Amino acid sequence: xxxxxxxxxxxxxxxxxxxxxxxxxxxxxxxxxxxxxxxxxxxxxxxxxxxxxxxxxxxxxxxxxxxxxxxxxxxxxxxxxxxxxxxxxxxxxxxxxxxxxxxxxxxxxxxxx
Amino acid sequence: xxxxxxxxxxxxxxxxxxxxxxxxxxxxxxxxxxxxxxxxxxxxxxxxxxxxxxxxxxxxxxxxxxxxxxxxxxxxxxxxxxxxxxxxxxxxxxxxxxxxxxxxxxxxxxxxxxxxx
Numbered sequence: 001x002x003x004x005x006x007x008x009x010x011x012x013x014x015x016x017x018x019x020x021x022x023x024x025x026x027x028x029x030x031x032x033x034x035x036x037x038x039x040x041x042x043x044x045x046x047x048x049x050x051x052x053x054x055x056x057x058x059x060x061x062x063x064x065x066x067x068x069x070x071x072x073x074x075x076x077x078x079x080x081x082x083x084x085x086x087x088x089x090x091x092x093x094x095x096x097x098x099x100x101x102x103x104x105x106x107x108x109x110x111x112x113x
Numbered sequence: 114x115x116x117x118x119x120x121x122x123x124x125x126x127x128x129x130x131x132x133x134x135x136x137x138x139x140x141x142x143x144x145x146x147x148x149x150x151x152x153x154x155x156x157x158x159x160x161x162x163x164x165x166x167x168x169x170x171x172x173x174x175x176x177x178x179x180x181x182x183x184x185x186x187x188x189x190x191x192x193x194x195x196x197x198x199x200x201x202x203x204x205x206x207x208x209x210x211x212x213x214x215x216x217x218x219x220x221x222x223x224x225x226x227x228x229x230x
Contacts (some may be wrong), residue, residue: 007144012193013149024145036196040222041222042204042220042221042222042223043204043220044184045218090157090158092158095216099146099163099165100146100208101160101163102160102206102208102218103160104150104157104158104160106156106157107156107158109156
């Protein structure tokens with residue numbers, strides 16, 4: 001258990017509304033990631049962070065922004081949600097000791113109507 | 114080019130039999146890591162097993178083993194003595210240091226495994 005929580009776990013919203021998803025970790029990991037999961041696409045990276053206030057884009061960053069003001073929290077914002085952003089969103093941390101692998105939060109299912 | 118390829122969208126296996134899930138990867142980095150994750154119907158992503166590119170022996174974790182063939186760039190997951198609870202999506206992943214769009218972790222599209230009683 002890497003101590004990762006995501007909130008909310010489920011959300012239904014309307015097109016054009018802003019949405020913020022929160023990822024919280026308790027183990028002081030430097031790297032955090034936001035992915036989206038869609039059928040047939042596996043996991044695609046949206047944004048990632050390599051420290052407080054240090055973020056970078058992934059392969060599907062259009063329409064998303066992130067912020068990391070504290071080590072433990074990584075926020076994903078959809079400025080104006082669209083139906084194409086209906087997806088399952090996963091947060092992950094990177095544990096750089098040992099195996100240097102990623103561990104995932106439980107996911108947030110977002111539906112944009 | 115795809116970094117991770119999983120060519121089996123769906124697989125079936127009889128309970129108590131062994132099954133192999135295929136994964137091939139593409140990297141020019143000599144140092145990389147290979148991973149398998151399980152995603153049951155409940156949706157969470159569960160880390161199963163890790164193989165480093167310099168590891169001499171195939172990784173094993175309980176009933177899971179990773180058949181690592183470096184020259185073929187394949188990292189197949191073998192599940193022995195399948196159980197009904199093994200029914201899930203399985204994702205192969207790789208970490209290298211070559212960044213594409215800021216990323217170092219790459220995931221395949223997954224294989225859906227169904228264990229038949």
